[in-house]
Amino acid sequence: MHCYGDLVSYLSCGMILIGLGQLVHHKKTQTSYGRHMGLPPPARTVPARLAWFLQEMPALLMPLLLTLTRHKPSSTGKYLLLGTFCLHYFQRTFVYSLLTRGNPFPLGVMLPAGFFCSLNGLLQGHYLLHCAQLDNEWSADYRYKSGLLLFYIGMAINVHSDYILRNLRKPGDVVYKIPTGGLFEYVSGANYLGEIVEWFGYAVATWSLPALSFAVFSLCFIGPRAYHHHRFYQEKFKDYPKLRRALIPFVF
Ligand SMILES: NC(=O)c1ccc[n+]([C@@H]2O[C@H](COP(=O)([O-])OP(=O)(O)OC[C@H]3O[C@@H](n4cnc5c(N)ncnc54)[C@H](OP(=O)(O)O)[C@@H]3O)[C@@H](O)[C@H]2O)c1
Numbered sequence: 001m002h003c004y005g006d007l008v009s010y011l012s013c014g015m016i017l018i019g020l021g022q023l024v025h026h027k028k029t030q031t032s033y034g035r036h037m038g039l040p041p042p043a044r045t046v047p048a049r050l051a052w053f054l055q056e057m058p059a060l061l062m063p064l065l066l067t068l069t070r071h072k073p074s075s076t077g078k079y080l081l082l083g084t085f086c087l088h089y090f091q092r093t094f095v096y097s098l099l100t101r102g103n104p105f106p107l108g109v110m111l112p113a114g115f116f117c118s119l120n121g122l123l124q125g126h127y128l129l130h131c132a133q134l135d136n137e138w139s140a141d142y143r144y145k146s147g148l149l150l151f152y153i154g155m156a157i158n159v160h161s162d163y164i165l166r167n168l169r170k171p172g173d174v175v176y177k178i179p180t181g182g183l184f185e186y187v188s189g190a191n192y193l194g195e196i197v198e199w200f201g202y203a204v205a206t207w208s209l210p211a212l213s214f215a216v217f218s219l220c221f222i223g224p225r226a227y228h229h230h231r232f233y234q235e236k237f238k239d240y241p242k243l244r245r246a247l248i249p250f251v252f
Helices: 005-025 048-066 076-099 107-131 136-140 142-166 190-206 209-236
Strands: none
Touching (some): 005 107, 005 209, 048 076, 048 107, 076 107, 076 136, 076 142, 107 209, 136 142, 190 209
């Protein structure tokens, strides 16, 4: 398959614009799932495990399917980047999704999220396999190494924080409690902070517009969500730790 360079640029710029739109829109309201689901709850919901599994799976499948198409012989570094992207979505699809104790998920949020994951998996996979000019020397570049390091630090924070959240509830529970431990001692959105670090690390490691656009989108989507979670905790718990911030330790 040849590189559809123009399409890659349009989709990347579109993702940045949608992200910025979310940032403006989410100043006051949040995407309606989890604690931000409005009342009355939506008529059509899907069990959280099934919803996360179905919506995240395409981001893993798309790059894997693209490896079956004809592509340039690739450097080890390029395959490691693709493997890194897939590792995140393998974890989200087969570990996070199947263990979550979240509330049922609105169908009206799951469907667009699944569409977004399909498009993003296609974009990142197609760019790496058919467009990126990353030769063997790239694996020695400091941007590649520091970006991957940042990605894996972010992923460790994200996975650990989601583990803490999951264990706040016993099976069947739907209540919210104050999270403690790990980066939750500093911020209310520790899992989101990890995810944002991950994708900015990935953008540095690939040094590409598609990866940067996904990092910006993630920041715009889950950054405001961390702020609204923080407000929720402050309103619900009078003893909520005063020094804890929303997303960036000691700052915001
Ligand atoms: N890259 C992106 O653009 C993007 C976008 C969205 C999500 N994500 C990632 O997807 C994962 C899940 O996102 P999310 O928005 O669902 O995160 P979240 O609101 O923090 O919730 C994560 C899970 O923990 C539960 N939970 C959260 N706070 C809790 C508390 N105080 N007490 C008890 N249970 C609690 C939630 O239950 P409820 O569902 O019942 O609230 C949910 O099952 C995160 O790792 C996030 O980074 C990434």
